[in-house]
Amino acid sequence: MNKEKIVVGLSGGVDSSVAAYLLKKEGYEVIGVTMVNFRGSDSAEDGDKIAGDAAKVAEFLGIEHHVVDFCAEFKENVIDYFIKEYLSGRTPNPCVVCNRSIKWKAIIEQGEKLGAKLLATGHYAQTELLPNGRYAVKCSVTSAKDQTYALYGLSQEQLARTRMPLGAYTKDEIRAIASQIGLPVADKPDSMEICFIPDKDYAKFIEEHTDVVIPKGNYVNASGEILGRHEGIIHYTIGQRKGLNLAMGHPVFVTEIRPETNEVVIGENEDILIPALKCSKLNAMSVPEFTTGMEVTAKIRYNHKGAPAVLEKTGEDELLVRFRDPQRAITPGQAVVFYQNGYVAGGGLIDKAVKES
Numbered sequence: 198m199n200k201e202k203i204v205v206g207l208s209g210g211v212d213s214s215v216a217a218y219l220l221k222k223e224g225y226e227v228i229g230v231t232m233v234n235f236r237g238s239d240s241a242e243d244g245d246k247i248a249g250d251a252a253k254v255a256e257f258l259g260i261e262h263h264v265v266d267f268c269a270e271f272k273e274n275v276i277d278y279f280i281k282e283y284l285s286g287r288t289p290n291p292c293v294v295c296n297r298s299i300k301w302k303a304i305i306e307q308g309e310k311l312g313a314k315l316l317a318t319g320h321y322a323q324t325e326l327l328p329n330g331r332y333a334v335k336c337s338v339t340s341a342k343d344q345t346y347a348l349y350g351l352s353q354e355q356l357a358r359t360r361m362p363l364g365a366y367t368k369d370e371i372r373a374i375a376s377q378i379g380l381p382v383a384d385k386p387d388s389m390e391i392c393f394i395p396d397k398d399y400a401k402f403i404e405e406h407t408d409v410v411i412p413k414g415n416y417v418n419a420s421g422e423i424l425g426r427h428e429g430i431i432h433y434t435i436g437q438r439k440g441l442n443l444a445m446g447h448p449v450f451v452t453e454i455r456p457e458t459n460e461v462v463i464g465e466n467e468d469i470l471i472p473a474l475k476c477s478k479l480n481a482m483s484v485p486e487f488t489t490g491m492e493v494t495a496k497i498r499y500n501h502k503g504a505p506a507v508l509e510k511t512g513e514d515e516l517l518v519r520f521r522d523p524q525r526a527i528t529p530g531q532a533v534v535f536y537q538n539g540y541v542a543g544g545g546l547i548d549k550a551v552k553e554s
Contacts, residue, residue: 200226202313203360206304207231207262209250210388212319212363214380215371217258219362220317229255229262230307232300234271235393253381263311267303274298276393280403286454287530288434290347290499291391297350305358315358320344323364324356327540332356333483334541339367346499349534349544350480400432414459416443419452419468427461430454435550436469436526450526470523471552476533476545477515483540487516493535493542495520497527503536516545 205217207229221227231251248264255262275295282289304316321337322345332353337343351359363371375383394402404411411429418424425443427433432440437451443463450469453462474497481487487508495506495518505521518533527550534544 200224201315202226202228202308202311203315203317204228204230204304204308204311204313205317206300206319207251207254208319208388209247209254209382209385210319211375211380211382211385212321212371212387213251214254214258214319214382215374216317216319216362217254217260218374218378218380220360221258221260223362225315226313227258227260228308228311228313229258229260230304231262231264232267232271232303233264234267234295234299235276236268250382250385257379257381261311263307265303265307267299270303271295271299276406279391280407282530283399283403283431284407284409284456285530286430286456288528289530290532291393292347293350293532296347297352297355301351301355301359305355308358315360317360317362319363320348320361321363321366321368322348322361324359324361325540326357327483329483329485331483331485335364336536336539336541337364342368345536345541346496346532346534349482349532349541351482352480353482356482400429403431412459414461416441416463417460418463424463430456430459430461433461435528469526471525471527471550472523473517473519473551473553474527474533475511475515475517475548475551477512477548479514479516479543479545481543483537483542487535487543491542493537496534496536497524497547498531506535508535515548517551 203225207213217227231248275291279289279291321342323335325335334345334348416424416427433451449463452464452468489509491508494503496503507519509517511517529547531547533547535542
């Protein structure tokens with residue numbers, strides 16, 4: 198009997214490597230596929246180094262390995278999007294975009310060429326077919342490492358093919374398995390939040406990768422009074438307190454970014470506590486659609502714990518999300534992800550904070 202083929206997105210890190218090992222142990226014919234998304238970085242995330250580490254892992258595990266070049270697609274769909282959003286005064290989450298439009302697409306396409314219908318990744322999450330016939334992402338057993346937030350945009354077709362073996366383990370358990378079997382990357386550090394910006398200096402990256410001159414502008418308060426000068430809107434995000442270089446005598450926060458006037462609005466702590474938001478570019482996952490009155494737990498950023506909220510459908514592709522308690526620093530450009538009973542119900546992209554719900 199032929200073993201079922203499964204393509205694993207092999208990044209050369211501990212998580213994807215152990216995922217490949219676990220699937221092989223289950224009896225799958227595992228094929229490693231490594232995506233090269235960018236080159237020339239000084240960090241450990243450079244595409245060629247990733248491919249080299251992944252090749253060592255594949256050889257160690259005794260599995261077939263392929264490298265695919267997605268640099269052009271990654272630049273167009275992820276990096277250019279990231280830059281455009283920051284220049285528009287928004288704070289994007291490139292991982293969300295990459296997962297659906299680049300990573301899953303690339304692995305599925307490569308898998309079909311190799312005769313594999315299934316794909317797997319090293320995310321700390323689980324996939325499940327629910328009684329209502331919908332495929333959904335289920336939270337990992339460990340909330341500290343749960344990565345479901347960045348997966349809300351996956352389609353039903355993508356989820357139907359997906360396996361995520363690490364969702365049943367903690368990070369410590371995965372590290373222990375890597376050491377026990379002698380993986381060549383067992384001691385490799387975890388990857389960074391945004392893989393193409395090694396030093397986390399987003400503003401420097403944007404300035405180096407565009408011809409756009411980022412002008413300085415005015416800090417203003419809600420009444421329009423000028424408080425000082427800022428370094429350019431790409432240096433700021435909603436809720437930011439540090440690095441403002443404003444002598445106000447007490448802590449103040451970025452409450453709004455206005456690209457049309459090149460102003461950064463400064464306010465008090467209570468000014469960034471917001472009761473509602475509007476979102477669009479929706480994707481329903483565990484539910485067939487979002488309806489008015491639907492109760493969810495909503496996360497407004499990756500490391501947000503989630504808060505009770507009620508949805509109101511305000512358009513074909515738009516929701517008003519009202520929180521039971523005001524939430525801190527709701528940020529346009531970030532994803533808002535909805536959870537019900539430990540599953541991802543779906544989500545969308547935040548368009549704006551709504552101060553009166």
